[in-house]
Amino acid sequence: MLDLFESLRRSGLSEKAARALANIPHKDVRVDARRPFREPGHERNEVMFVRSGLLAKYKPDGSGRRQIVALRFPGEGILPSAGLAPYGIQAISTAQVMVGNVEDLDPLIDEYPEVARFFYDLAHRQQEIGYEWLVNTGRRDSMSRVAHLLCETAKRMNVDMKSEPMVNPFTQQQIADITGQTSVNVNRVFAELERQGVIRREGRKVFGEDLDELQRIAGFHPEYLSRFQALNRAH
Amino acid sequence: MLDLFESLRRSGLSEKAARALANIPHKDVRVDARRPFREPGHERNEVMFVRSGLLAKYKPDGSGRRQIVALRFPGEGILPSAGLAPYGIQAISTAQVMVGNVEDLDPLIDEYPEVARFFYDLAHRQQEIGYEWLVNTGRRDSMSRVAHLLCETAKRMNVDMKSEPMVNPFTQQQIADITGQTSVNVNRVFAELERQGVIRREGRKVFGEDLDELQRIAGFHPEYLSRFQALNRAH
DNA sequence: CGGTTGTTTGAACTGATTCAATCTGTGTGG
DNA sequence: CCACACAGATTGAATCAGTTCAAACAACCG
Numbered sequence: 001m002l003d004l005f006e007s008l009r010r011s012g013l014s015e016k017a018a019r020a021l022a023n024i025p026h027k028d029v030r031v032d033a034r035r036p037f038r039e040p041g042h043e044r045n046e047v048m049f050v051r052s053g054l055l056a057k058y059k060p061d062g063s064g065r066r067q068i069v070a071l072r073f074p075g076e077g078i079l080p081s082a083g084l085a086p087y088g089i090q091a092i093s094t095a096q097v098m099v100g101n102v103e104d105l106d107p108l109i110d111e112y113p114e115v116a117r118f119f120y121d122l123a124h125r126q127q128e129i130g131y132e133w134l135v136n137t138g139r140r141d142s143m144s145r146v147a148h149l150l151c152e153t154a155k156r157m158n159v160d161m162k163s164e165p166m167v168n169p170f171t172q173q174q175i176a177d178i179t180g181q182t183s184v185n186v187n188r189v190f191a192e193l194e195r196q197g198v199i200r201r202e203g204r205k206v207f208g209e210d211l212d213e214l215q216r217i218a219g220f221h222p223e224y225l226s227r228f229q230a231l232n233r234a235h
Numbered sequence: 236m237l238d239l240f241e242s243l244r245r246s247g248l249s250e251k252a253a254r255a256l257a258n259i260p261h262k263d264v265r266v267d268a269r270r271p272f273r274e275p276g277h278e279r280n281e282v283m284f285v286r287s288g289l290l291a292k293y294k295p296d297g298s299g300r301r302q303i304v305a306l307r308f309p310g311e312g313i314l315p316s317a318g319l320a321p322y323g324i325q326a327i328s329t330a331q332v333m334v335g336n337v338e339d340l341d342p343l344i345d346e347y348p349e350v351a352r353f354f355y356d357l358a359h360r361q362q363e364i365g366y367e368w369l370v371n372t373g374r375r376d377s378m379s380r381v382a383h384l385l386c387e388t389a390k391r392m393n394v395d396m397k398s399e400p401m402v403n404p405f406t407q408q409q410i411a412d413i414t415g416q417t418s419v420n421v422n423r424v425f426a427e428l429e430r431q432g433v434i435r436r437e438g439r440k441v442f443g444e445d446l447d448e449l450q451r452i453a454g455f456h457p458e459y460l461s462r463f464q465a466l467n468r469a470h
Numbered sequence: 471c472g473g474t475t476g477t478t479t480g481a482a483c484t485g486a487t488t489c490a491a492t493c494t495g496t497g498t499g500g
Numbered sequence: 501c502c503a504c505a506c507a508g509a510t511t512g513a514a515t516c517a518g519t520t521c522a523a524a525c526a527a528c529c530g
Contacts, residue, residue, distance in 0.1 A: 061375060066374070067369055069369045081355075081359040120354065124316040131292070131322060134415075138372040138414070139302045172478095184478090191479095232505065406509090420485085421509085423511090
């Protein structure tokens with residue numbers, strides 16, 4: 001389980017601010033996998049930080065299908081804002097989430113203005129990831145999309161696939177919902193990546209047999225993830 | 236040409252803060268259409284506000300193609316952040332842009348904390364648009380994507396297509412770069428929309444002949460644009 | 471064991487791409 | 501005013517990547 005205080009410290013907050021934010025009045029909520037947590041249209045009056053597991057923001061497309069538009073790994077947060085959120089939130093894998101309230105956050109920001117800056121930077125980091133996802137869904141073919149998601153996920157989970165396999169947290173349907181495909185095709189892409197000797201699978205474990213090739217297929221350039229790299233290593 | 240002070244006032248800043256921000260030391264830069272303005276990898280140490288015309292953020296996909304990941308209409312800005320931007324900036328149509336510097340912005344924020352909040356809200360608005368674009372490229376078919384871009388563009392330009400045609404600011408290639416298609420197909424989609432009597436074209440002018448149908452095809456639900464609606468009406 | 475969720479495979483189909491050619495509108499210089 | 505250049509729009513034909521539908525298979529769990 002992630003130590004939020006440690007995580008905040010590592011991403012640059014001062015000790016006092018980090019402690020204040022980590023100790024803000026909050027609930028520790030368990031969100032079961034595939035269980036809806038917040039519906040589209042919910043009030044954005046909460047601060048959330050993921051302590052373990054994996055959260056996804058999703059939007060329905062009107063005709064029954066859905067698109068996952070963002071992920072939150074341990075150490076990452078969902079920040080408050082005005083009005084209603086057009087997206088829903090659910091867990092990819094069972095998650096422990098710290099949930100605080102804007103009313104408690106605002107005075108904290110008044111006391112520690114650096115927290116405002118911290119949130120602003122977090123928003124920008126998430127924005128960069130969103131841009132990369134747009135390139136993924138808009139311009140890359142099926143293989144590249146899946147490969148890219150694997151590369152990004154390994155990085156954001158701080159798994160070094162050179163030395164250890166990555167436990168893939170997604171079902172193929174979820175990968176389809178992220179990369180804008182069908183689960184059938186995701187399955188075929190996985191089979192093809194394995195056939196080419198780029199990855200090897202054992203259940204949910206994914207071994208990077210040829211990481212350079214995986215990144216080449218993906219067109220993966222991790223610069224867009226550069227900030228806050230130390231963010232999310234659980235202890 | 237947009238009055239930045241007026242625009243900032245309308246989006247909720249106090250008179251003093253709006254005036255300070257509008258009068259920050261800056262250059263007024265003219266960016267010609269299709270001329271690159273900032274290359275991928277540029278320093279993100281500038282505040283920009285579009286006063287007229289249209290800017291685009293784009294990312295190359297590694298294999299020669301590119302994806303436009305965000306647009307900035309008059310009244311909208313490109314905000315500073317740490318490090319290098321993985322995206323480039325260029326004009327869709329010739330733009331007048333106010334360009335200020337972070338060094339001048341930081342003391343201003345210290346004096347007017349509401350500006351920090353304002354920037355944070357702007358970032359969230361842009362994030363919502365990015366999410367909707369992900370649904371567009373990830374889940375909607377070719378017709379819906381183009382229809383959705385038309386609906387969003389009309390709204391963000393404050394054009395009421397019920398009463399007046401919208402001057403389409405994009406080339407078909409640019410629409411392709413936004414919606415993740417080829418220009419050939421965008422052309423066919425336009426022809427089909429026109430054949431169905433949903434729109435009518437005269438040069439760059441687009442008439443909404445059946446707006447309800449256009450929005451239905453698009454799956455367009457403008458809630459994600461709700462904040463700052465008065466932002467970008469030039470005077 | 472039965473139920474549920476997720477993965478895998480096949481066959482037919484289709485929406486969009488690719489490549490190439492042609493057409494149109496606009497601006498420029500002579 | 502015309503000739504030319506150039507960017508963008510349009511059209512056709514062939515191809516293909518990914519979808520759809522359907523069924524079977526595997527893994528997990530109370």
